[in-house]
Amino acid sequence: MSEIVPVWIAVDWGTSNLRAWAMGPEGVLAKVSSDEGMGKLSRDGFEPALLRLIGPWLGGRPPVLACGMVGSRQGWCEAPYRTVPCTPLDRNAVVMAPVTDARLKVAIAPGLKQTSPADVMRGEETQIAGALRLMPGYDGVFCLPGTHSKWVHISAGEVVSFQTFMTGEMFALLSEASVLRHGMQGEGWDDAAFDAAVSDALSKPEKLGARLFSLRAEGLIAGLSPQAARARLSGLLIGTELAAAKPYWLGQRVTLIGAEKLSSAYARALAAQGIEAQRLNATDCTLAGLASLSPMTEAAR
Amino acid sequence: MSEIVPVWIAVDWGTSNLRAWAMGPEGVLAKVSSDEGMGKLSRDGFEPALLRLIGPWLGGRPPVLACGMVGSRQGWCEAPYRTVPCTPLDRNAVVMAPVTDARLKVAIAPGLKQTSPADVMRGEETQIAGALRLMPGYDGVFCLPGTHSKWVHISAGEVVSFQTFMTGEMFALLSEASVLRHGMQGEGWDDAAFDAAVSDALSKPEKLGARLFSLRAEGLIAGLSPQAARARLSGLLIGTELAAAKPYWLGQRVTLIGAEKLSSAYARALAAQGIEAQRLNATDCTLAGLASLSPMTEAAR
Numbered sequence: 001m002s003e004i005v006p007v008w009i010a011v012d013w014g015t016s017n018l019r020a021w022a023m024g025p026e027g028v029l030a031k032v033s034s035d036e037g038m039g040k041l042s043r044d045g046f047e048p049a050l051l052r053l054i055g056p057w058l059g060g061r062p063p064v065l066a067c068g069m070v071g072s073r074q075g076w077c078e079a080p081y082r083t084v085p086c087t088p089l090d091r092n093a094v095v096m097a098p099v100t101d102a103r104l105k106v107a108i109a110p111g112l113k114q115t116s117p118a119d120v121m122r123g124e125e126t127q128i129a130g131a132l133r134l135m136p137g138y139d140g141v142f143c144l145p146g147t148h149s150k151w152v153h154i155s156a157g158e159v160v161s162f163q164t165f166m167t168g169e170m171f172a173l174l175s176e177a178s179v180l181r182h183g184m185q186g187e188g189w190d191d192a193a194f195d196a197a198v199s200d201a202l203s204k205p206e207k208l209g210a211r212l213f214s215l216r217a218e219g220l221i222a223g224l225s226p227q228a229a230r231a232r233l234s235g236l237l238i239g240t241e242l243a244a245a246k247p248y249w250l251g252q253r254v255t256l257i258g259a260e261k262l263s264s265a266y267a268r269a270l271a272a273q274g275i276e277a278q279r280l281n282a283t284d285c286t287l288a289g290l291a292s293l294s295p296m297t298e299a300a301r
Numbered sequence: 302m303s304e305i306v307p308v309w310i311a312v313d314w315g316t317s318n319l320r321a322w323a324m325g326p327e328g329v330l331a332k333v334s335s336d337e338g339m340g341k342l343s344r345d346g347f348e349p350a351l352l353r354l355i356g357p358w359l360g361g362r363p364p365v366l367a368c369g370m371v372g373s374r375q376g377w378c379e380a381p382y383r384t385v386p387c388t389p390l391d392r393n394a395v396v397m398a399p400v401t402d403a404r405l406k407v408a409i410a411p412g413l414k415q416t417s418p419a420d421v422m423r424g425e426e427t428q429i430a431g432a433l434r435l436m437p438g439y440d441g442v443f444c445l446p447g448t449h450s451k452w453v454h455i456s457a458g459e460v461v462s463f464q465t466f467m468t469g470e471m472f473a474l475l476s477e478a479s480v481l482r483h484g485m486q487g488e489g490w491d492d493a494a495f496d497a498a499v500s501d502a503l504s505k506p507e508k509l510g511a512r513l514f515s516l517r518a519e520g521l522i523a524g525l526s527p528q529a530a531r532a533r534l535s536g537l538l539i540g541t542e543l544a545a546a547k548p549y550w551l552g553q554r555v556t557l558i559g560a561e562k563l564s565s566a567y568a569r570a571l572a573a574q575g576i577e578a579q580r581l582n583a584t585d586c587t588l589a590g591l592a593s594l595s596p597m598t599e600a601a602r
Binding site for chain 1: 374382414415416418419420421449464465466467468470471474475478479480481506507508509510511513514515517518519521522523538541542544545546
């Protein structure tokens with residue numbers, strides 16, 4: 001196996017996971033990951049965790065560009081939020097992490113905050129910056145579905161406003177930790193149940209609280225299948241999000257940035273409302289965004 | 302310590318807890334409880350768990366009257382749901398649990414189900430029956446706040462319809478297991494934050510999804526206190542429940558049956574909407590309901 005000599009190293013360091021890419025002149029040379037997310041590490045645990053993962057790539061002392069919760073107050077070192085409206089990333093605002101290994105030079109991208117309504121993001125700003133490089137001149141809305149979905153209004157290259165929904169986390173909690181878990185084992189899916197639930201939630205979002213327990217009750221007394229229950233829970237939560245996010249998507253150009261399966265669900269729900277959303281791969285966006293942080297790495301693209 | 306010789310024994314056996322009362326001619330003689338709820342027991346574990354708790358009371362072979370999840374399909378033995386509209390309890394519908402100890406005679410009360418919209422209850426039907434004994438001739442609505450809050454429409458001594466909300470479980474999941482937990486440590490409370498959140502959720506229930514993450518964001522960038530965050534989460538969830546349950550309480554006579562602190566929060570939220578709810582103690586209702594299950598125990602009241 002030949003040695004990997006990256007030009008630079010991209011790092012996406014979230015609460016639960018750490019992912020790193022060795023980047024060459026033509027793109028990704030190698031990819032590694034671990035579960036040493038920010039949530040598991042104390043302040044002095046970040047450098048060792050990173051070295052365990054990318055140590056073999058450091059011979060040529062390539063710069064490391066990182067985004068995500070690694071820059072939070074509980075992270076490696078705080079990269080203070082920038083305030084919208086502003087560009088998603090500013091290479092002059094990166095913070096250098098304190099290191100002991102002389103081969104390491106780690107720049108951390110700051111997140112964004114919005115004063116009113118109060119909101120924050122860390123990591124998504126890098127995907128947004130990358131999406132703007134992949135779609136130059138884009139004006140419209142990005143939707144980044146995930147644990148904490150973000151809707152982001154973009155104009156003239158700046159993030160104008162954004163809003164976060166806990167939809168993904170709610171789905172995980174309700175389907176895995178609540179009484180509803182009994183009726184939705186497995187990974188099955190039911191498109192019709194999803195579609196009906198999205199429509200129901202969009203037209204009567206105030207009924208969400210009343211709809212949830214009926215998933216359990218129908219499982220007990222009306223034979224609701226686990227796959228229909230799962231899809232309906234997802235549809236109810238996504239539909240409720242779409243109802244509250246309507247000012248973001250109604251009559252707008254919308255692009256989804258996220259994992260394949262989840263983005264498909266959002267695209268399907270939006271299509272039913274007459275919105276044909278474009279799609280971008282989240283990792284492509286993260287890498288393009290991190291690359292934009294340095295004149296050197298940007299040139300290497 | 303003198304021996305306890307109950308006339309009968311009341312048992313409230315839920316998913317998480319088992320509680321039993323030694324009942325004499327004048328009321329409660331003694332109370333015991335354990336954490337051997339239905340959720341922790343296999344089918345043959347129920348009789349031993351009960352004997353561990355009430356064995357010393359069985360000298361006179363008093364009848365045991367039980368309600369709750371003990372009668373579910375995963376319980377000691379299934380007491381099939383009765384279908385509303387119907388009286389909350391019917392002593393002819395109790396199911397006798399299979400026992401090996403000759404001193405034991407255990408009757409289990411069935412729960413209620415509603416076909417459309419699908420809904421179920423187990424345990425609350427007994428509280429409702431008890432409430433109707435404590436307030437003879439009651440016509441109106443009962444609200445039973447809790448892990449799974451129930452709104453129940455009562456007319457002419459029957460349960461006409463009911464609806465379940467997962468408000469209490471959502472509060473527990475969001476405040477203890479979601480990203481919001483970071484901003485709401487402790488038991489503090491803030492009445493003004495609760496009131497404002499109830500009002501906000503009642504007027505814009507479709508915005509719940511958008512309001513939740515702002516609790517985290519305001520904690521990070523606007524100094525929201527843990528007690529205000531806690532109270533606001535509670536207010537948002539209770540307000541959303543009240544918005545969806547409006548057909549139950551608007552212009553109706555409402556009585557709350559539940560734990561002191563939680564009932565107070567619901568009473569406060571309803572009062573802001575012009576509804577002066579009456580209050581009943583949940584245990585009083587459970588005991589009165591169980592007593593109504595037997596002509597003998599009923600006479601002993």
